[in-house]
Amino acid sequence: MFRKINILPRWIIFLIDLGICCFALMFAYLIRVNLSVEAINLKDLSGNLLILVLINSIVFINFRTYAGIIRYTGVQDALRICYAITMTTCVLFFISLVAANSGGALVFSNVTLIIYALFSFLFLIAYRVLVKYAFSYLRNYKMDRKNVIIYGAGEAGFATKRVLEHDTTANVNIVAFVDDDARKVGKVVDGIRIYHTHDLQTLSMAQKIDEIIIAAFTLPPAKKNELVDFCLDHAIRVLNVPPLEKWINGQFSARQLQAIKIENLLERDPIRINNEEIASQISNKRILVTGAAGSIGSEIVRQLLKFNPQTIVLCDQAETPLHQLELELQDLKTSTNCVSFLGDVRNEKRMEELFSLFEPHYVYHAAAYKHVPMMELCPTESILTNVLGTKIIADLSVKHQVQRFVMVSTDKAVNPTNVMGASKRLAEAYVQQLHYKLSHPELPVDGNAAQPQPFVTKFITTRFGNVLGSNGSVMIRFKEQIEKGGPVTVTHPNITRFFMTITEACQLVLEAGSMGKGGEIFVFDMGKPVAIVELAKKMIRLYGLVPGIDIEIKYSGLRPGEKLYEELLTDSENTLPTYHEKIMIAKVRQQVHDLQVHFEELIELARQKQGSMAMVAKMKQLVPEFVSNNSVFESLDKKDTGAASVVSISKVS
Secondary structure, eight states: GGGOOOOOHHHHHHHHHHHHHHHHHHHHHHTTTTTOOGOHHHHHHHHHHHHHHHHHHHHHHHHTTTSSGGGOOOOOHHHHHHHHHHHHHHHHHHHHHHHTTTTTTSOOHHHHHHHHHHHHHHHHHHHHHHHHHHHHHHTTTTOOEEEEEEESSSHHHHHHHHHHHHHTTTTTEEEEESSOOTTTOOOOOOEEEEGGGGGGGHHHHHHOEEEEOOTTTOOOOOHHHHHHHHHHHHTTTEOOOOOOEEEEEEEGGGGOEOOOOOOHOOOSSOOOHHHHHHHHHTTEEOOOOOTSHHHHHHHHHHGGGGGOSSSSEESSSSSSHHHHOOOOOHHHHSSSSSEEEEEOOOOHHHHHHHHHHOOOOOOEEEEOOOHHHHHSSSSSHHHIIIIHHHHHHHHHHHHHOSSSEEEEGGGGGSSOOOOHHHHHHHHHHHHHHHHHHHHHHTTTTTTTTTOSSOOEEEEEEEEOEEETTTTTOOHHHHHHHTTTTOOOEETTTTOEEEEEEEEHHHHHHHHHHHOSSSSSSSEEOOSSSEEHHHHHHHHHHHHTTBBBTOOOOOOOOOOOTTOOOOOOSSSSOEEEEOTTEEEEEOOOOOOSSSSSHHHHHHHHHHHTTTTHHHHHHHHHHHTTTTTSSSTTTHHHHSSSSOOOGGGOOTTTT
């Protein structure tokens, strides 16, 4: 019923304000004469009321104090009223001063004006606030209100409280603040008590808690996981306050509160990178990023912009994603010249045109096919893009004297069980050997002395696992399945994967690229492997559903080329630490045989029709540790491929 009450016309609010001001003046007169009604001169009072109404009408119209909707009164309305009352009081004081100096009677005494100003402001604000809270109470009368705890008794926590209280649709009852700071525990803010996190169990037992809002931006990931696990066990919904950079004019709305995502729980402590070193290398340089429209390539571009390169060439064969990235970068209004270059890394002439036109100083090579089952079905495409594409970009980098070539590789290149992983291992081996040949021109390769090189490009490889939220990520698939009502499909109950955020992975790529001296394979600390089935269960619970009851989990079996767990190092490899605790260098033995001839043969097989089996057999010769799993190519592992005459790339790894 109360929701149907119409908004009062402005002229009614205007008359109410004038009436309240007149009452405030009469009240000021009454106080001035010690509440003695007989002492008031009604003739003087009526004349002063007439002057007051005239002055207030002019001031209120100019300041538009009547324009606000009373039930939504806020700070801006209070300031507008304050300015109007101050202006009215000053005008009345000036009129009284002129009247007194011209020999007439004093119209308003100073005491009366001061009392009037205080009480008129108080009454005008008070009736607005009363109306506001009356509407709020009547609107929520007999409605179930959500009991909410705000985690974080800092500025963000207090801002969250104010937002919820002023949101007419929130319908919440803030039960408590919770904070880890013992100094705040026991204190009260706006009538809400602050408790320690240890008291969460007691609070949840004392009354039913519907939601916990995390309003702490520095909460460690381990603590966040612990809190979310507690909430999931007690059927409590978890919401996140948006980051400060997403607040509009220093404020946010209740609509920006979002349910916590699985990505937030798999994050680790923020990494530290040597921004000064990266900036000194990249500033005012021309940078080429291949695969720039992909999830990794586009994030590398975004992070490169922070270091003010002169030009970034965005190379990709996908037209629409490249155009979308171009529009995004235009909105950033950066001083860096971002140039979109539509082209395929497998097209040598097109790539030669790119290098000749832009002459890049740095190359970040992120272009690759990465989907394991797809590459098992189309193995030739994996070779042509991941191997030939890398070879073309690497060779052109040497020809055009690129200073650094940073290749983005994958943990699937370690002991590969699929074509995609083996192709990335071949690409790693090629850039490693290329750097070795360039940096050791005095050493013979296959009996022939290498020619001296006037300039040595530094080839650096980075290797990491799955990236959260990237194209084709398992979490995106799970999200779609949950929102459709299930079932959620997991390939195997024991399958595990390493995970890293896109931002973290690309930060480490830039850091490794800056510290590399050439020829290294940098391995990132991926943390602990995550069981995919547990990931699926937690995602279902974060949606407020019960795994196995609301959403079924089905096991579909390992896909072609897939293995239960990924590795970051082969068994024969060891690592050396760097100054960054999350980046290690794989100790490798250098390949002394020239891979050029073998690669030409492999690429020729990839270009032939019906040549998949022969091509994969050649890959297995070049990568002896490549043993297919759950694939049609398993039959090749049972044959004698003449291992004695094989060029072993395992010596390179």
